[in-house]
Amino acid sequence: MRRIYLDHAATTPVDPRVAEAMAAVYRDAPGNPSSIHDEGRQARALMDTARERVAAAIGAEPSEIVFTSGGTEADNLAVRGTVAALRHKGDHVVTTAIEHHAVLDTVSELEREQNVRLTVLPVDRYGRVDPEDVREAITARTVLVSVMHANNEIGTIEPIAEIGRICRERNVVFHSDAVQTVGALEVDVRRLPVDLLSLNAHKFYGPKGVGALYVRKGTPFARIQTGGGQERDRRAGTENVAGIVAMGAALEIATRERAIESPRLARLRDLLLSGVRDAIDDVVVNGHPTERLPNNASLCVRGVQGESLIVALDLAGIAASSGAACTTGSLEPSHVLLAIGLSRELAQGSLRLTLGRATTDEDVDVVLGELPRIVSRLRAASPVA
Amino acid sequence: MRRIYLDHAATTPVDPRVAEAMAAVYRDAPGNPSSIHDEGRQARALMDTARERVAAAIGAEPSEIVFTSGGTEADNLAVRGTVAALRHKGDHVVTTAIEHHAVLDTVSELEREQNVRLTVLPVDRYGRVDPEDVREAITARTVLVSVMHANNEIGTIEPIAEIGRICRERNVVFHSDAVQTVGALEVDVRRLPVDLLSLNAHKFYGPKGVGALYVRKGTPFARIQTGGGQERDRRAGTENVAGIVAMGAALEIATRERAIESPRLARLRDLLLSGVRDAIDDVVVNGHPTERLPNNASLCVRGVQGESLIVALDLAGIAASSGAACTTGSLEPSHVLLAIGLSRELAQGSLRLTLGRATTDEDVDVVLGELPRIVSRLRAASPVA
Amino acid sequence: MYSDVVVEHFTNPRNIGVVENADGRGQDSNPVCGDFTRITVRLADGKVAEAKFKTFGCSAAIASASMVTTLAVGKSIDHASRISAQDVLAALGGLPLVKEGCALMAAGALRSAIADAKVRAG
């Protein structure tokens, strides 16, 4: 059975061109970039090129890119690093209720263990943060504001330009988790007033295990991983050369293809959403109607539980996800869906379909054929519907 | 010109079988292991197998393996995690003067910023720690002893079994950085009394950017990277599936081939060392005469500076390294060479040749042809020799 | 992840619905995840003549409810009320560890339906 993969927000397949670039590194450039011999210098040159590519894609200087092991490390570095660097100045962090756990769990841990004071801002029913809430939350003790660029579950794009301007006015470091947007939307730090920005290769058809933090020149910074002084002493550890090369290649491809690919995805996504609304009663579409990622369709289906939707779709050859991943036995409804005001029960019926490069009109048709059948079957067995 | 790569302690080339295993993951297993659909479960299954392989290679349980982004992160996790987990019990850490910067810089930072008390033990002229020194250093407030299994510069193997027994007696957590030994020597945690052990794929022909920390069941533990709760909540971040698969494959191969490969390397290393001693006056061989890594030849050549040796060898087609890597403009003689009692001047003339799978008798002959010529040329220009 | 039997009972669940004029109604829930299963039974001649379920829950919860009703129908009341989570698991060919609570919930709902019928009868 041909599978239809609609979980690109979780991870994207590696572009074959990117995989080939990695294979070439493994074949031809075995050196450690810290070594001064030819093998080392070749590895460094490849890494330098990749750094230039990543920087160019977001309008940054190469020296402003710190490669990490992924989006989670980038978020940890941004949050923990800034709090450590500015501890003498203050102890207050502002963030939102819909951040990824890489930010939320990090600030909570800092609150619990390092007495950091935390303001977690609410969002409206579309998942948008009000910039005025940010303005009001900032105090003289605020050292960091962290608001994601777009949400990974519901796809809503946040008004980070406005939030950034407010942070600038108040002289507060502004971090944005752009893991879901870089590659899909234009992100240009020359125009966007952000100080720190998290990137993640495996969300734009690069490999898992490599990401980056953009650090605007002059931003206070403290490293969190110590050792050999790599990345200009900002992130120790032998560099994942092949991963970094892959990230550069993947981002260059994504940036080049974005102008055609993003509208194509948005059109398919809209087809999917209107088809779902036509065919299934009592389904709620989550996220902002217009300010949203082009590839994200987030739904809640009343009366059924997300996991059973996912499993039924999986058995029908369609890979999807649910905000409520019942993997550990305890099914917590997604904090994002609760934050936009859904009831626990409705939030439990969430379904996220995220489209990607391989998605076709035909795929959308298949989903629109299967999903209504699956929903009626599950609703027939449900005591709620 | 055919190059001779003798810098395997810095990094090893990726085994083609391992590279193919990674390529297969990129081709066939694009999923995120946290996803419950088929693609996710396949990714998880691959990761589970790799975890079993890594565990089996060191006699551990799969649940005792925490994958990381490399040796540096494994060391940071061991040191920072243990200190955080046991903060209520004590604040004293014991380590040695010859640890890798991933341990040394980490404990120094904890000393500076978190008031951890530090004992840095000396080593003898062969680079060996005296287990009795460890016994004496341990106090009621000691929470961690960290002693590397073998040193990356001079190759000396430390008496970690004895040190581990002392730590057990005193009920202190014992970490060993085994980045240079796993794959090259037998390491079996069923017999070795270690609680935490750092591993690093790119030292045994796996890729850069993936490592692991072995955590013996029951060892107090605190995570340092927060987010999605991966690795049983011990290390957040989407798993580097291909890297993990590669690490499993690489370690299995290394373990299988070790019985033949390690003696082969030791023989070549001995040929190299005796050839050097015969052909060059006034050269010191560093490290322990017998308790040493099979592939490590560490020398100091009086009257010349390491960087010029490395560059001259590089121009002659031989990749080597020096404890004193003059990359940042400031040439600090290696802390390891100073710790074994060498003068700064002698330490500056260090040369490390580390052999590997591709090294042949002929390579050794080439080095023995080039090196004496290079040394006399450099000594001719030297005011010291 | 799931055995063929689980997949089959999830994809084509048996005994969906509510028994009309049921003799007993039972419910059990999983406090951790908020899933719940309702079972209704009709007894006749000392046996479980009919058993139907409704489940708000994950695939394993649905398959477990389908299986427990299948196991119950035709059994003596005594026998049916002793159907355990283990029996459900065995019949399903096992569940992942984290999902074993689903079998517990199904067995619990059946047991409470039969208990309810006994009380009403008596």
Add this chain to the structure above:
Amino acid sequence: MYSDVVVEHFTNPRNIGVVENADGRGQDSNPVCGDFTRITVRLADGKVAEAKFKTFGCSAAIASASMVTTLAVGKSIDHASRISAQDVLAALGGLPLVKEGCALMAAGALRSAIADAKVRAG
């Protein structure tokens, strides 16, 4: 990393050694890395007739010393004593930023050798 000229002057350094009966001796060192260069000169007819070096240092330090002695020989004393780190860098086709101190050290050693000769000459 290094230009062809640097490689050539490192691999085949010119003017290695100590000038016999030198008119002037100079030394300069790089305090950060402990490298040092000694230069000896013989002057004749208002020119640098001979200049030789000994260097304990990295490849760039050796190439710089070789180059500065090459530049000095045959030049007027005045001209030679004005040879700068910039001149050495230019003649070498540049050095990596972190290695520019090596050119400074070479120029410094030459200058101090010529100054020494001037002092001795009275």
